[in-house]
Amino acid sequence: MDRSQEIIRTSWIGIAANVLLAGFKAVVGILASSVAIVLDAVNNLSDALSSVITIVGTKLSQRPADRKHPFGFGRIEYFSAIIIAVIVLSAGITSLVESVKKIVNPSEPSYTTTTLIVIVAAIIVKFVLGRYVKCKGEQLKSDALIASGSDALFDAVITLTTLVSAGVMLLWGISLDGILGAVISVVIIKAGVEMLASPVNALLGTSIPAELTSQITKEVSSFEGVHGVFDLVLHNYGTDVMMGSLHINVNDTMSAYDIHGLTRKISAQMFERHGIIMTIGVYAVATGDNRRAELQSEVMQTLSVHKEIVQVHGFYYSEADGILSVDIVPDISVHDDTTLVSQLTSEISPLVPGMRVVIVIDHNYCES
Template sequence: MELGFLKDNPRSSKAMLTCAIGLAVNFILASAKIFAGWSSGFLSVMGDGFNNLTDMGSIILLMMTFYYAAKPSDKEHPFGHGRLEYINATVMAAIILYVGITLFIESAHKISNPTDTEYSPLIIISLTLGIIGKLFLAWQYKKTGKEINSESFNAYSADSLSDLLSTSSVLAATLVESFFHYHIDGYMGVLMSLVILWTGYTIMKKAVNSIMGSTPDPEIYESIKNCILGCKGVYGVHDLIVHDYGPENHFATAHVELDSSLTFMQSHELSENVTTVLREKLNIQAVIHADPKAVSNPREAEYQRDLEAAIYRSGLPLSYHDFFVQEKEGEIDLSFELALTGYCKLNDGEIYHAISDELRKINPAYHIETMIDRNFISGKIYGND
């Protein structure tokens, strides 16, 4: 596999080195625990070793994250290769779930048919080594996460600390069974299988959600929104959609509100500036749609307050955006989009009539044109006849 392009990406190179360290440590821990558990009959120790193997799979996925993030796009994959990580994650999650189910069945059988286990100093040594190894990895992941500003490594650090506590509980169970002759190894094996199953479920859920298209990370969403609002000439932003094509490979579309008195060329220039700022500051490719805002109309704020009052009086869970007003021939044309902020049993047409009726109670001169957004899915435009 050609890795030459990683040389020009210090962030990915640092991540790969840390992942290699994690693989080596987890391989040593898994080998020691599985051998010690197999030779003595302690299933809980073997289960802890299998948990280290699942950690190796997770680290491989993390390595793929940085590998594909650094790999340039090509003609067949113009948006990069990052989404392959999610496909591989589903395969890894399936393997983890299989291991967890198998261990659960074997442990349940041992609870029903307990057998004597053979105490060995190798058990204590392997588990103690596991505690030390996980403590080292937690520190290493945390250090790398801080150096390259990676939340993934911070999460792996937290996972290593939880593994440390899990191994400590297995060590305690081993000592109890060896010195007090209580057969609790099967119960601890069940506990470890549940941990492995939970790990597999978590990875599977996250991978499937990423493939289907899930809500973006709130921090990414807010950083994009704040970056757009910080651009010159932008009065508002809405309908911001973030498209995830893999780690650090995001595209965005957004509607920005610009002064309606601007010429087409001026609006185009400001929109281009927004895309440039997003590309330079956040490394995000963006498509910007310009919406007019009647900045020079001194009565616009009054009309917006009337809309807010109409929404309040309707009692419906709504917010609005893309507000625009035109005054002509004794009529006041209000154009806006509504978005649901909670459950609403009314359909789009009923929502339109409810808001329209409330607005006309305030001012009969209002003519309303609106559309209801449901999770970025726009429907019919009402009032444009």
């Protein structure tokens, strides 16, 4: 069973659990002539909505790529997670409003044996369901499942506070409905915002995890002929499609044929191990006893003394074109790129009188 099938199967379990719980509440409510319990059963049917959204989103995300969407529809999963997170957030806000009303205008709730049985059953079902769905979501890296599982867990917590409030009311005659409800509501709102942040950040584009950056750099550097890995960029189009690019240093004596073979091997390994469709660029490292190699060493030494420069690469020198170019990655503390470029250009220019010096500012897209 592949990932999408696992997500859909888990969501169907969520729907079945909510429908069964709703059926149980409806039967108990009808037998006990309790309109409140029957209405709560209807509410459980609406709780299945998050699972339905997850199923629809997962199925849509599996649509094959077309001309207008060459990267596929994998990001639809993020929209599913956003919708569910908004539902959780709305529930938290609604619960907070109702709790504040109870604090301002407290009323004495009444509890029966039937009510308490329903409450206990709801807590057990929602807690087990929530844990199962959330764990599956973390295992399958599905924000929608994680949000759906969290939604069920919050339902269990809210119902538990109702049970605690009922116990306090029966034992000491003190109503804590409003206060406990307000506290739990704030927790739900906070969690809803965090749930919303994950898929939104994925859509906006987040930095590459340091662990993945280190792993890719290590793997690519292990290929014979590679003398440095730079400019790693990754774009996520869902869990199944990831596009990326990077540059490698190779000796300037390496033939185009050998470079072609090397880049193909790297691309193949990136796809096999990480599912990344990787484009490989090349920087030529000057070798031998010549003016280009001498300048390369001088430029690297000149720039490396600057503490605000994290990395120097991409050295290029051409007498025919009258240009010397080099790429730098400044520290995150550098905010004025123009001033830095002007300063570095003035330091490098004396090394190549009469030639154009180009300092290219690169940015670090990784967490490290």
